[in-house]
Every structure is written in C-alpha cells, then in structure tokens.
Amino acid sequence: MSHPRRRGSAxxxxxxxxxxxxxxxxxxxxxxxxxxxxxxxxxxxxxTAELAAAGLVRQEHPIGTTGVGRPSLVVRPxxxxxxxxxxxxxxxxxxxxxxALGGPIMDRRTATRPPAGAGFDDEVxxxxxxxxDLHAAAPANSVCVGTGVSxxxxxxxxxxxxxxxxxxxxxxxxxxxxxxxALDIGHPVAVGNDAHVGAMAEYQRGAGAGAPNLIYLHxxxxxxxxxxxxxxxxxxxxxxxxxxxxxxxxxxxxRHCRCGARGCLEAETGQSAxxxxxxxxxxxxxxxxxxxxxxxxxxGNEAAAAALSEIxxxxxxxxxxxxxxxxxxxxxxxxxxREVYAAAAPQVAARIAQHTMPxxxxxxxxxxxxxxxxxxxxxxxxxxxxxxxxxxxxxxAHAV
Amino acid sequence: MSHPRRRGSAxxxxxxxxxxxxxxxxxxxxxxxxxxxxxxxxxxxxxTAELAAAGLVRQEHPIGTTGVGRPSLVVRPxxxxxxxxxxxxxxxxxxxxxxALGGPIMDRRTATRPPAGAGFDDEVxxxxxxxxDLHAAAPANSVCVGTGVSxxxxxxxxxxxxxxxxxxxxxxxxxxxxxxxALDIGHPVAVGNDAHVGAMAEYQRGAGAGAPNLIYLHxxxxxxxxxxxxxxxxxxxxxxxxxxxxxxxxxxxxRHCRCGARGCLEAETGQSAxxxxxxxxxxxxxxxxxxxxxxxxxxGNEAAAAALSEIxxxxxxxxxxxxxxxxxxxxxxxxxxREVYAAAAPQVAARIAQHTMPxxxxxxxxxxxxxxxxxxxxxxxxxxxxxxxxxxxxxxAHAV
Numbered sequence: 001m002s003h004p005r006r007r008g009s010a011x012x013x014x015x016x017x018x019x020x021x022x023x024x025x026x027x028x029x030x031x032x033x034x035x036x037x038x039x040x041x042x043x044x045x046x047x048t049a050e051l052a053a054a055g056l057v058r059q060e061h062p063i064g065t066t067g068v069g070r071p072s073l074v075v076r077p078x079x080x081x082x083x084x085x086x087x088x089x090x091x092x093x094x095x096x097x098x099x100a101l102g103g104p105i106m107d108r109r110t111a112t113r114p115p116a117g118a119g120f121d122d123e124v125x126x127x128x129x130x131x132x133d134l135h136a137a138a139p140a141n142s143v144c145v146g147t148g149v150s151x152x153x154x155x156x157x158x159x160x161x162x163x164x165x166x167x168x169x170x171x172x173x174x175x176x177x178x179x180x181x182a183l184d185i186g187h188p189v190a191v192g193n194d195a196h197v198g199a200m201a202e203y204q205r206g207a208g209a210g211a212p213n214l215i216y217l218h219x220x221x222x223x224x225x226x227x228x229x230x231x232x233x234x235x236x237x238x239x240x241x242x243x244x245x246x247x248x249x250x251x252x253x254x255r256h257c258r259c260g261a262r263g264c265l266e267a268e269t270g271q272s273a274x275x276x277x278x279x280x281x282x283x284x285x286x287x288x289x290x291x292x293x294x295x296x297x298x299x300g301n302e303a304a305a306a307a308l309s310e311i312x313x314x315x316x317x318x319x320x321x322x323x324x325x326x327x328x329x330x331x332x333x334x335x336x337x338r339e340v341y342a343a344a345a346p347q348v349a350a351r352i353a354q355h356t357m358p359x360x361x362x363x364x365x366x367x368x369x370x371x372x373x374x375x376x377x378x379x380x381x382x383x384x385x386x387x388x389x390x391x392x393x394x395x396x397a398h399a400v
Numbered sequence: 401m402s403h404p405r406r407r408g409s410a411x412x413x414x415x416x417x418x419x420x421x422x423x424x425x426x427x428x429x430x431x432x433x434x435x436x437x438x439x440x441x442x443x444x445x446x447x448t449a450e451l452a453a454a455g456l457v458r459q460e461h462p463i464g465t466t467g468v469g470r471p472s473l474v475v476r477p478x479x480x481x482x483x484x485x486x487x488x489x490x491x492x493x494x495x496x497x498x499x500a501l502g503g504p505i506m507d508r509r510t511a512t513r514p515p516a517g518a519g520f521d522d523e524v525x526x527x528x529x530x531x532x533d534l535h536a537a538a539p540a541n542s543v544c545v546g547t548g549v550s551x552x553x554x555x556x557x558x559x560x561x562x563x564x565x566x567x568x569x570x571x572x573x574x575x576x577x578x579x580x581x582a583l584d585i586g587h588p589v590a591v592g593n594d595a596h597v598g599a600m601a602e603y604q605r606g607a608g609a610g611a612p613n614l615i616y617l618h619x620x621x622x623x624x625x626x627x628x629x630x631x632x633x634x635x636x637x638x639x640x641x642x643x644x645x646x647x648x649x650x651x652x653x654x655r656h657c658r659c660g661a662r663g664c665l666e667a668e669t670g671q672s673a674x675x676x677x678x679x680x681x682x683x684x685x686x687x688x689x690x691x692x693x694x695x696x697x698x699x700g701n702e703a704a705a706a707a708l709s710e711i712x713x714x715x716x717x718x719x720x721x722x723x724x725x726x727x728x729x730x731x732x733x734x735x736x737x738r739e740v741y742a743a744a745a746p747q748v749a750a751r752i753a754q755h756t757m758p759x760x761x762x763x764x765x766x767x768x769x770x771x772x773x774x775x776x777x778x779x780x781x782x783x784x785x786x787x788x789x790x791x792x793x794x795x796x797a798h799a800v
Contacts, residue, residue: 154757227725229629235727243724248717248755252652261755317648324643325627325725327635355648355661357554 014039015392018047019056019077023102023389024204027062027076048075054393055081055143056101077102081142084384085131087149087179088377089113090194090335091221091271092286094123096130098138099381101145101388103205105374107134124175128182135185147183148383149191150198150376151175152220154243162191190383194218194335195244196233197379198369199226202332205378206370214330215322216369217244218376219337221285222258223266223318227326245270249317268314271336277307287373290336294343312344316351323356323364334369335376342368414439415792418447419456419477423502423789424604427462427476448475454793455481455543456501477502481542484784485531487549487579488777489513490594490735491621491671492686494523496530498538499781501545501788503605505774507534524575528582535585547583548783549591550598550776551575552620554643562591590783594618594735595644596633597779598769599626602732605778606770614730615722616769617644618776619737621685622658623666623718627726645670649717668714671736677707687773690736694743712744716751723756723764734769735776742768 014037021036022028028036030044037044051057059073079100088095090113097108109130113123135144153162162175176191183189199216202208208216212231218224225244227234245266246259254263255273267273271285274293283289297304319331333341341348348366369375414437421436422428428436430444437444451457459473479500488495490513497508509530513523535544553562562575576591583589599616602608608616612631618624625644627634635642645666646659654663655673667673671690675681683689697704719731733741741748748766769775 225725229634234629243727243757246724246755246757247721248649248724250651251649251717259757264755317651321647321721322725324646324648325625325722327642355646355664357643357646357659 012391012394014043015047015051016389018044018075019051019392020389022057022075022077023385026102027060027074029062029072029074031072033075044075051075051392056388056392079104079106080139082145082388083138083142084146084148084381085134085144085183085185086377086381086384087127087131087147088194088380089123089127089149090152090376092288094126094130095377096127096134097377097381098134099378099384101385103378103381105377105381107137108377109133124178124182127179131179131183131185144185144187145388146187146384146386147180147185147189148197148380148385149176149179149189150194150380150383151191152194152222152224155191155193155196187387190386192379192383193224193226194220194376194379195224196226197383198334198375199228199233199332199379200382201371201375201379202334202369203228203231204382206375207332207367208330208370211330211365213328214332215244215326215328216332216334216375217319217337219270219290219333219335219340221272222270223337225322227328244318244322247318247321249314249321265314265318269311269318269337269340273314274307274311274340277310278304279307287336287339290339294339297343308340308343309347311340312347313351315340315344316348317355319348319366320352320355323352328364330365330367332367332369334371338368338372341366412791412794414443415447415451416789418444418475419451419792420789422457422475422477423785426502427460427474429462429472429474431472433475444475451475451792456788456792479504479506480539482545482788483538483542484546484548484781485534485544485583485585486777486781486784487527487531487547488594488780489523489527489549490552490776492688494526494530495777496527496534497777497781498534499778499784501785503778503781505777505781507537508777509533524578524582527579531579531583531585544585544587545788546587546784546786547580547585547589548597548780548785549576549579549589550594550780550783551591552594552622552624555591555593555596587787590786592779592783593624593626594620594776594779595624596626597783598734598775599628599633599732599779600782601771601775601779602734602769603628603631604782606775607732607767608730608770611730611765613728614732615644615726615728616732616734616775617715617719617737619670619690619733619735619740621672622670623737625722627728644718644722647718647721649714649721665714665718669711669718669737669740673714674707674711674740677710678704679707687736687739690739694739697743708740708743709747711740712747713751715740715744716748717755719748719766720752720755723752728764730765730767732767732769734771738768738772741766 030041033044034041056078057075059075062074079102082101083098086097086099093113094111098106100106111126151162161172176189180189195218198218202216208214214228216226223245246264248263249265250263250268255267256262257264257267275281278293293304297308371378430441433444434441456478457475459475462474479502482501483498486497486499493513494511498506500506511526551562561572576589580589595618598618602616608614614628616626623645627642646664648663649665650663650668655667656662657664657667671685678693693704697708771778
C-alpha cells in the first residue's frame with residue numbers, strides 16, 4: 001500500500017479538496033478557492049497548476065468577460081475530457097451514463113429491466129454493452145477515471161457483492177467484479193445501495209445541498225433509506241448500513257414483506273402495497289404505474305386517492321419515527337416515493353404532528369428529491385469519482 | 401473570544417488529550433501515552449510537566465514496584481485534589497456526588513424525590529444543599545473544576561433549560577442557572593438529558609467501552625435513548641436530539657403516552673405500562689417497584705411474568721427498529737430497562753429475529769449497563785469534566 005509518491009499526503013489531500021470543490025460547485029476563482037480551503041492564493045496557484053498538468057482542470061476567464069478590468073481567472077473542471085461510467089440498476093429499468101467531471105450527464109442509455117425471473121447474467125451483459133457503447137461514443141481525447149453503480153438491493157461492504165434473493169435464499173453475487181470483467185476496463189467497479197448513494201447525491205447536488213444531517217427515503221419496488229450525519233453516511237464504515245424499509249410500522253395485521261416479516265415500512269408503503277390498496281395488483285410494477293395512480297387520484301379517482309392516503313399514513317409513521325430517533329434537518333423523498341409523498345403530504349404531516357414531540361416536530365424540512373429520476377444515477381457517478389477525488393494525480397496516472 | 405494565551409491551540413489540545421487519557425484509562429506510562437497520542441516521549445514529558453505544575457496529574461512509580469529495574473514512571477490523575485460535582489435527577493430520587501478526576505465516586509448524597517406535584521424549587525434546593533455539603537466534606541486542598549447534571553427530561557441545547565411539563569404546558573425552566581445560583585460556585589452548571597449522558601458514560605466507562613457506535617436505552621418512569629455515532633452523540637450539535645421513547649411501536653390501540661400520543665415506545669415499555677400490565681397500577685413508581693415485579697416473576701408469579709413478557713415484546717420492536725435504522729454495534733439497557741431486559745431478553749431476541757434482515761440481525765451485541773444505577777450519575781460527572789479536558793490550564797486558572 002505504501003510506495004514512493006511525489007507529494008506528501010497533505011499535498012495529495014489538498015489536490016483532492018480543490019478538485020472536489022470545482023467538481024461539486026463548478027468554476028471557482030482562485031480567490032474563492034483560497035477562502036474555501038483556508039490557504040493562500042499562491043498555494044492555490046501551485047495546486048491548480050498540478051491539476052491542470054494532469055488534465056483535470058483548466059484556467060480560463062469567466063464566460064462573457066472581455067477586455068480591461070475583467071475578473072481573475074476561474075478554475076473549472078475538465079468536463080470535456082474526464083468522465084466516469086455510472087450505472088443505475090432499479091426494479092424496472094437499467095440506466096448507464098457517461099457523467100463528466102463537474103457532474104453533467106453527457107450521454108445515456110436506458111433499457112426496461114427484464115421482468116422478474118430473468119437471469120443475473122443478462123443484467124450484467126446489458127449494462128456492459130451500454131458501457132462499451134458509451135466509451136466508444138466518448139470524445140477521442142477523453143479518459144474514464146472510474147465506474148460506479150447504484151444497485152437496488154443490499155450491498156456487502158468491502159467486496160461490493162450484492163445480496164440477491166432467489167427467492168429468499170439470499171445469495172451473494174459478485175456483481176461489481178462481474179461487471180468489471182464484462183466491461184474489461186482497468187479500474188474497479190464501485191457498487192452502492194441505491195438509497196445510500198441517493199442520499200449523498202441529494203446532499204451534494206440536490207434538494208439537500210448544504211444540509212449535512214439528512215435522511216433520504218427512496219422508493220423503488222421496495223423502500224430504502226440513507227442517513228447522513230455530518231455529511232457522512234451512517235453505517236458506511238462497516239455492516240450493511242441502515243434498513244429503514246424494514247422498520248416495523250404495523251405490528252398487528254401488517255402486509256407481508258419480501259423479507260419474510262409483516263408490517264415493515266416497505267410492505268406498507270412499497271409499490272406492492274400501493275397497487276393492492278388501489279385495487280390494481282394485476283398491473284406491472286414500475287414508476288409508470290405509480291405515476292398513473294397519482295394521476296388518477298388527481299383526476300378524482302376515489303380508489304386511487306384512498307390508496308395514496310392509506311400509504312401516506314404508513315409513510316408518515318415511518319417518517320415520524322425517524323424524526324423521533326434521528327432528528328434530521330431534512331427528509332427527502334425520492335424514486336417513486338417522490339410521487340407518493342407529493343400526493344400524500346397531508347397524511348405524512350398529520351402523523352408527524354401526532355407522533356413527534358413539540359421540540360422536534362417543526363424541525364425537519366420535508367422535500368422532494370432535487371434530482372428527480374436521476375438521484376441514484378448521479379449517486380452512482382459520485383461513487384465512480386471517489387477514488388479520483390481522494391488522490392487525483394496517483395489515480396489519473398493509473399487511469400490514463 | 402481570542403485573547404493571548406501561553407500556548408497555541410494545538411498545545412492546549414494536546415494537554416487536554418493527555419489528561420483525558422489518564423482520566424479515562426487510569427495511570428499510564430509515558431511510553432504508553434506517546435504511543436496513544438502519536439508523539440515522542442519528550443513531548444509527553446513537556447505536557448506532563450505542565451499538567452503536573454497545574455496540579456492535575458502527578459508522576460510516580462507504579463504501585464508495588466521497588467528497587468532496581470523497576471518500570472518507568474506512570475502519569476496518574478490527581479484524584480485526591482481535583483473533582484466535579486455530579487447531580488442525577490431521576491423520577492424517583494435525587495443523587496449528588498463528588499466525583500474525582502479519574503472517575504472514582506468519592507462521596508455521595510441521595511434523597512427520595514418528592515412525589516409528583518412537589519415544586520421545582522424544592523428540587524433545586526435539595527440538590528444545592530447536597531452540593532454545599534459535598535464541598536464542605538472535600539479535602540482541604542481540593543478544587544472543584546465543574547458541575548454536571550443528568551436530568552430526566554428534555555434539555556434545550558445551549559442554555560441548559562429543561563423542558564418541564566406541568567402538565568403538558570411544556571414550560572422551559574432555567575434549571576442549570578437556578579442550580580448554579582443556589583450552589584453559588586464560580587463555574588457554570590452543565591445539564592444533559594439522562595439517556596444522552598448515560599450513553600457517553602457507558603461508552604467511556606461502562607459496557608460500551610471501545611464501541612463508538614452504540615445505542616443506550618434508559619428506563620426511568622419513561623424511556624429515553626442516546627445514540628453514539630463514531631463516539632459522538634447524535635443530535636448533539638443542535639436540536640433536542642433523539643426522542644427514542646416516542647417512536648411509535650403500536651399504531652392501533654396503543655397505551656396513552658404522557659406526550660399526548662398513543663402507542664409510543666415509552667407508553668408501551670415504561671413503568672406505567674409495566675405496572676398496569678402486572679395489575680399493580682396502584683403502587684408507586686420507581687426502580688424498587690420494577691425490581692419487585694422482576695423478583696416476583698422469577699419467583700413464579702404469573703401476572704408479573706406475563707407483564708414482563710408483554711413489555712419485552714414491545715421493547716423488542718423498538719430495538720428491532722433501531723437495528724434496522726441505525727445498525728449499531730452495541731445496544732445497552734440501563735436504568736430500570738436494565739432489569740426489564742434482563743427478565744425479558746427472549747422476547748426482545750424474538751422480535752429482533754422476526755423483524756430485522758439476515759445481514760443485520762446478528763450484528764448488535766445486547767448488553768446490560770456496566771455502571772448499573774450509576775450510569776447517569778457518571779455521565780453527569782463527565783459533563784462536568786468536559787471544560788477542564790477541553791483546555792486544562794485555561795480552565796484551572798479560572799477554577800482555582
């Protein structure tokens with residue numbers, strides 16, 4: 001792990017910090033970077049020169065400025081040159097994208113996910129095909145510095161294995177390794193749980209910007225969550241992290257959950273519950289069906305409205321408990337819960353009012369995801385950028 | 401906030417770190433301190449000399465060593481000279497203690513708390529009397545460096561006010577300021593919620609030693625909890641912190657809670673629920689009554705056993721939800737929940753098995769509090785030591 005490097009670890013950390021600032025916030029003047037990092041401008045000059053030599057940033061005059069008295073140079077990420085591959089595996093679709101340093105999604109491919117029962121290899125094959133295609137379509141001089149995956153399931157820490165459930169046998173699958181082999185690119189594939197990477201994405205680029213203590217609730221077929229404390233993912237250091245979806249909200253005659261128990265938050269607020277409550281259990285799972293129910297409710301369909309109201313009540317119990325336990329500043333609803341919350345906010349608010357203390361009741365802001373359908377894809381991209389941002393020069397030396 | 405000091409902040413932080421090590425772990429050799437702090441032995445020598453000059457530590461040969469070849473000097477806290485006053489305000493008793501640097505409880509006073517209805521001033525008066533008495537009984541050359549209080553209730557961050565509920569009007573009372581005035585000592589009185597300070601105490605000196613990711617559940621009349629993440633109290637930076645006791649566990653015909661809602665964890669597992677379930681609602685609240693029920697159950701009393709089983713089931717739902725949401729390494733049961741859990745562990749285990757995922761199920765260790773009835777008192781003492789440990793020389797300069 002320790003071999004000679006050109007700079008000490010403090011210098012490497014500073015390079016990563018500068019690159020992270022322009023990656024997350026866009027072009028910044030050297031004066032602004034000096035303020036953000038608490039160092040002098042000559043240090044910024046040195047760091048910028050090193051990152052520019054590595055092809056990671058460039059300096060230029062702000063757009064629209066000309067002639068005399070123009071403001072100082074800004075440092076911007078080399079978005080045309082540096083990218084990651086990001087993959088989003090959810091219940092109803094597979095998405096792959098080329099995401100540039102700085103965050104913009106440059107290119108994407110989407111497939112409807114094979115209905116339940118299709119094999120695991122197909123999924124990896126489809127995603128790898130997308131990845132090669134996105135590579136081939138990238139500009140000639142560009143470089144891929146990482147690959148990240150958002151996966152709708154439980155991820156084993158360390159080895160990136162997904163815990164797969166055919167059906168309830170809980171088999172570990174080396175998804176990251178399989179995809180890496182199929183893609184045939186030099187660097188490892190980082191895999192994260194959809195709600196966990198989604199929480200980071202909403203904090204870094206979405207509705208939770210500036211709110212380091214937030215909870216992100218993600219609806220796919222099931223319901224999952226990610227908790228940030230001081231900007232760090234709770235449980236990230238080991239274990240499987242939070243399983244908000246399996247919080248027990250209905251201890252009596254709860255709906256059956258895929259986990260084998262009854263009355264879990266996921267069982268009471270997931271797509272299966274919504275479709276059943278709306279009398280549409282025969283329809284196919286997916287965000288389109290959820291949106292159709294919300295549309296119908298808005299158009300006056302009583303069964304759809306009653307279903308959303310019922311699901312909203314259970315969602316409210318889950319949120320009230322999270323407020324009681326964690327006391328977050330912000331709760332964000334994403335994935336299909338974005339639509340559900342938008343339609344059932346009064347039911348959620350009623351449960352919070354009923355079941356939290358006066359001292360915490362008014363604290364959390366409840367928000368819709370700021371990145372809409374791309375929350376988890378953006379989170380996957382950030383996972384892919386993590387190694388570069390941790391050690392920009394070392395990493396690019398390998399990647400180029 | 402910034403006035404000239406003798407040392408830079410790094411030096412002050414190092415002094416505090418060294419003092420904290422010997423305060424929490426007892427006498428340590430200078431070599432051991434050098435390893436723990438990652439500095440060389442000459443630095444330890446300098447820091448120790450400064451702390452010794454301030455009367456906070458002394459150096460001596462380990463007990464039982466004599467003559468040639470004896471091991472190097474150890475640094476030990478000046479437990480005979482430096483102390484805090486610690487107060488523990490719970491539903492059924494008031495405790496005050498003189499707690500020495502290094503942790504030992506040197507002297508204590510206890511009173512049965514006035515039954516519900518007695519005024520707030522009485523409480524402060526009793527505690528202040530105890531405090532003055534403990535001061536007077538302290539050795540002549542000793543110095544009080546702080547005062548901490550564990551309070552069974554909601555504490556407002558910053559000003560140490562307690563949120564008091566006569567009855568449900570939620571009045572803020574300046575408990576810390578009142579006690580400080582009544583004690584008439586120079587330094588402020590730090591007030592913390594019982595479960596929050598209890599969580600830190602169990603982490604620092606109890607069953608959770610070495611487990612920075614733990615949850616401490618505390619039973620008094622009600623039920624409260626403290627969550628440590630990476631050794632830091634969740635919610636400590638603002639807001640009122642966690643309200644685990646008001647997690648909704650029974651959404652249907654739940655018992656009425658003091659908070660106005662029904663079915664809270666506290667309502668289903670607190671003393672009121674236990675006494676009602678055991679058919680002993682006419683008996684007085686308090687740890688003695690809880691212990692009597694546990695004793696009766698062990699002796700074969702079916703009503704008592706059934707009551708503990710019922711309460712244990714609800715406690716298990718609460719713990720299962722905490723495991724799903726937080727995934728802690730350790731869950732510790734303290735206060736009267738110590739007895740309840742000891743008697744109802746199978747019911748708790750059954751709920752965890754039923755309502756958590758295979759990946760998290762076996763992770764948390766469930767433990768009884770290591771400090772028994774003194775968990776919150778020890779937590780109060782640590783609160784009292786906090787300012788000293790943050791800046792030993794500055795602080796003692798004021799205090800002496």
